[in-house]
């Protein structure tokens with residue numbers, strides 16, 4: 093039997109394959125599920141933190157100012173949502189089958205996007221000797237609940253998946269991960285610390301009413317997360 097994969101997957105498989113593999117047919121495509129065992133790198137003491145803000149318009153934004161936007165992903169979701177409404181009205185067997193197939197392919201697409209984002213963030217943290225600071229995921233759910241018009245695009249499992257991918261890729265690379273309390277990260281000024289709802293006049297803009305500092309709202313939030321990560325790490329690792 094022949095199979096293929098990315099160069100990285102094939103190399104991993106050749107070097108670390110363990111146990112049995114399963115061949116699974118999904119939506120007319122065949123997938124090989126194989127298990128690999130990869131030893132984790134020893135954890136290195138972080139020299140600062142990359143803060144990661146998870147969102148909807150931008151799936152992940154780092155304190156370095158890198159925005160991983162979910163344009164392609166959100167477009168796919170939008171398209172599928174319309175299709176779903178049409179198909180759900182039909183109630184036929186074939187409509188149900190098609191719905192199921194769409195849901196699965198959307199999930200695969202989202203997982204792939206999350207893998208790519210997580211990989212890029214972990215690689216940057218590793219390269220610069222920093223750890224990764226993430227919002228506590230409970231906090232994300234609470235914050236996102238407030239944004240009603242966008243609720244429809246929220247897939248909370250996708251946030252959790254990205255968080256999980258970041259965590260396991262970080263562990264594998266020996267990069268420290270810290271979860272921080274995300275309360276007010278979007279309203280707080282990362283320059284002077286001033287907290288005010290009016291600091292965030294709209295979705296994309298942060299503009300401090302106290303010191304005048306201005307930045308993309310998600311980048312500002314990611315910087316707060318990085319700072320909280322640094323403080324949290326110092327507190328929990330103080331001898």
Ligand SMILES: [Zn+2]
Nearest residue numbers: 281284300303
């Ligand atoms: Zn300020």
